[in-house]
Amino acid sequence: xSFLQPFIExxxxxxxxxxxxxxxxxxxxxxxxxxxxxxxxxxxxLSHAVLPGAAIGYLFFGMSTLAxxxxxxxxxLLVALVSGIISRTTxxxxxxxxxxxxxxxxxxxxxxxxxxxxxxxxLNILFGSLLAVSHSALLTxxxxxxxxxxxxxxxxxxxxxxxxxxxxxxxxxxxxxxATHGLFLFLVVLNLVAGFQxxxxxxxxxxxxxxxxxxxxxxxxxxxxxxxxxxxxxxxSFIGLxxxxxxxxxxGPAVVLCSAVFFLVSCxxxxxxxxxxxxxxxxxxxxx
Numbered sequence: 001x002s003f004l005q006p007f008i009e010x011x012x013x014x015x016x017x018x019x020x021x022x023x024x025x026x027x028x029x030x031x032x033x034x035x036x037x038x039x040x041x042x043x044x045x046l047s048h049a050v051l052p053g054a055a056i057g058y059l060f061f062g063m064s065t066l067a068x069x070x071x072x073x074x075x076x077l078l079v080a081l082v083s084g085i086i087s088r089t090t091x092x093x094x095x096x097x098x099x100x101x102x103x104x105x106x107x108x109x110x111x112x113x114x115x116x117x118x119x120x121x122x123l124n125i126l127f128g129s130l131l132a133v134s135h136s137a138l139l140t141x142x143x144x145x146x147x148x149x150x151x152x153x154x155x156x157x158x159x160x161x162x163x164x165x166x167x168x169x170x171x172x173x174x175x176x177x178x179a180t181h182g183l184f185l186f187l188v189v190l191n192l193v194a195g196f197q198x199x200x201x202x203x204x205x206x207x208x209x210x211x212x213x214x215x216x217x218x219x220x221x222x223x224x225x226x227x228x229x230x231x232x233x234x235x236x237s238f239i240g241l242x243x244x245x246x247x248x249x250x251x252g253p254a255v256v257l258c259s260a261v262f263f264l265v266s267c268x269x270x271x272x273x274x275x276x277x278x279x280x281x282x283x284x285x286x287x288x
Contacts, residue, residue, distance in 0.1 A: 006245045013241060015133045016251060019198050020237030022138075022145035023207050027191040028233045029152065029226040031212030034188065036222075037163050039094065040209055042083075045102030046185075047192045047205040049079035051109025054125060054196065059116050063124075065137050069193050072201075076189035079105055084182075109201070128200030130251035131244070137197050144194040148187050155180050160222065199252040206256035207233050214263040217270025232262050 006013045034043050053075025057067035079101050086097040113122050133141075152159075158180045161168060170177045188208075195204030215229035240255030247254075268275050 003242060006242070012131055012133070013245065015135070015138050016130050016198075016241055017237060019130075019133050019138050019141045020207070020241070020255065021234060022141045023191065023195055023198065024211075024230045024233035024237060026145040026148040026152075027195060027208040028211050028229045030148070030184075030188050030191060031208040032215065032222070032226050032229050033159065033163060033184070034209065035212050035216065039098075040213070042094065042098045042185075043188060043192070043205045043209050045083075045098035045105075046076050046080060046189055047196070047201055048102040048106040048109070050076045050189070050192055050196050050204075051125070051201045052105050052112060053078075054201065055109045055112035058113060058121070058125070063121065065134070065140070065197055068125075069140065069197060072193045072196055073189060075105070076192060077186065080185045080189060084185075106201075124200070125196075126200050126202050127250065128196070128198055128203055128252040130198055130241075130255065133198055141194045141198065144190055148191055151183065151187055155183050159184055199255070203252045203256050206259060207237070210256065210259040210263050211236065214259070214266040214270075216272070217266035217274045218272055220272050232266075233259065236262055 007017060031040075031043060034040055050072035053071035053073065054068040055071070056075075057064060057069075057071030061067035079098075083094060083097040083101060086092055086100075087094040090097075092100070110122065110126075113125060158173075158176055162170070162177050162180055166177070191208065192204050195207060198204070199207060211229045211232035214232050215225045218228050219225040236259035237255050240258040241251060243249055243258070244251040244254045266274060269277075271277050
C-alpha cells in the first residue's frame with residue numbers, strides 16, 4: 001500500500017515507529033494506573049523534573065543520549081522522593097506537592113541548557129527529534145520497555161490493591177505499600193526518560209497520559225483499559241508519523257496531536273463513559 005511506503009523505504013521512519021511502539025506498550029499502561037490513582041499531574045510534573053538532570057548531562061557531555069538519560073533519571077527520582085517527603089510531612093497531598101516542584105524544575109533545566117547550548121539544542125531537548133532516533137536510542141527504549149513490563153508484572157497485584165483500596169494495604173502491609181509506590185514511580189520516571197529521548201521533555205508525557213485517559217471512555221475493567229490505551233497510543237504514533245511525512249509537520253507534536261484527537265473522539269463516542277453513551281442511556285431511562 002502506497003501510504004506505507006515511508007516505513008518500507010526509510011530506516012529512520014521504521015526506527016521512529018518501533019520506538020513509539022515500545023513506549024505504547026510500557027508507558028501507556030503506567031498512565032492508566034496514574035489516572036486511576038489521581039496522579040495524572042505527577043506524570044506531567046516528572047516529565048519536567050527530568051529536564052534539570054538532562055541539562056546537567058548536556059553541560060558536561062554535550063548531546064550524549066546516555067549522559068542525559070542518566071541525569072534525567074536521577075533528577076526525576078529526586079523530585080519524586082522530595083515530593084513524597086513533602087506529602088508525608090505536611091498537609092499537602094502528593095499531586096499538590098508535585099505541582100509545587102515541576103515548574104521550578106522546568107525553569108532550572110531551561111536555564112542550565114541556555115548557559116551553553118543554542119536555541120536548536122533547547123528545542124531538541126524540549127520537543128525531541130522523533131525522526132532522528134538512533135539505533136542505540138531504539139535499543140535503550142526497547143530494553144526499558146521490556147524491563148518495565150517485567151517489573152510491572154511483579155508489582156501488579158499489590159499496586160492494584162493499593163490503587164483501589166490504599167487503606168487495606170497500608171494498614172496491614174505498610175512497608176510493601178511504600179515499596180510498591182516507590183517502584184511504580186521509578187517505572188514512571190524510567191519511561192519518561194525513554195520518552196524524553198524520543199519526544200522531548202514536554203511531549204513525552206503525552207504518549208503516556210492522553211491515550212490512557214482516552215481508553216477510560218471505552219472500557220471499565222483495568223486490563224481491557226490498558227490494552228485499548230496501548231492500541232490508541234500505537235495508532236496515534238502511526239497516523240502522526242504519516243502526517244509528519246506527508247504534511248511536513250514536526251513528528252513528535254503530530255503524534256501527540258493525534259492522541260488528543262482520539263481523546264476528543266473518545267469523549268464523544270466512547271461506549272463506556274462517552275457523551276453519546278451517557279446521553280442515550282439517560283434518554284432511554286426517561287422514556288421508560
